[in-house]
Amino acid sequence: MAFRADESASSGIESVRNYLIPRGIEAGERERSEDKLFDIVNKYGPAVESYPSWHPLVTHHNDHSPATVPSDSCGYKGLDHTRYFVNAFITCPYDDGQEIMDSVEALPYNPFAKITAERLDVQMYQSHATPILVRCDWIKPISNNGMIPASVAIPLMLQKEVPCWEWATCGETWETMRPYFLGSPHGSRSSLFVNQETGLTMKKVWNLLINTGMFGNIKVSNQS
Structure with a gap:
């Protein structure tokens, strides 16, 4: 079957929305969470299943065993209930997420992109989880449509x-x-x-x- 980027992007965001924003959430809070999710998609790209092994979000791995999703093998600590986007991912641990924040801060310097993390002020996954956005802001220019040239x-x-x-x-x-x-x-x-x-x-x-x-x-x- 031919790869259709638009269809993949559409089905991906629907799957992520269903996972991160449960239907039982209060209507006003749900709207805030959905708005934040779509803001992230607009800025950091559509939902994906895995990254190229050279992508800055996963590049700090052992080359004998390349990683294509964020994990402790590429420097992250404490990830839980995680969903991926082209240039970011959201993870929702049940604690305050400080271990994640510290591990992102400790990642080696990358001359191509800056990796940072922030806690989101909306509810995602569960009411007692702490949603954290880990983002890749490119230093090298990428295409206006978000594609990596x-x-x-x-x-x-x-x-x-x-x-x-x-x-x-x-x-x-x-x-x-x-x-x-x-x-x-x-x-x-x-x-x-x-x-x-x-x-x-x-x-x-x-x-x-x-x-x-x-x-x-x-x-x-x-x-x-």
Whole structure:
């Protein structure tokens, strides 16, 4: 099935709204929470299932085991009941969330983007949870429509992948690496993070790399 960004974005936000804003919430509070949620979507992009492994929100992971969702493996502590957006995520711990705030503050410096966290003054998930927004504000310019351009995505991809030549035992194909390079949901060459043109350029660059043999022989999956 072809990847349709608009449909994926629409279904994603509906799923996140149903999860973060329960129907039992008082009407006035529900309206405030929904307004805040849509403000976040407008500023930080649609809901997603996972990030490209090079995205600043997940980039601080062990390259032997790349992460595509925020967790303790990429520096966060105390996350709970979490939903993701292109350039932010909301997490709703049952405590005051200070552990999350401190872990975000302790993340290594990133020259491409600034990662910050704030407590939200609305109710999300449960009345006794503390909703926290962790956001990625790009220092490098991105497209007006929120897509990450090739001039940013490809250097970040190379920054994570090229050093792997020192220990890699085989070259993984584009088809295998797509979820790590495009995020999810995704199509064959695009996602809610990168458009078709950028995705195609990323694919060409990746194929050039693996065809040098720098990672080892190309691993071909058996197709039944």
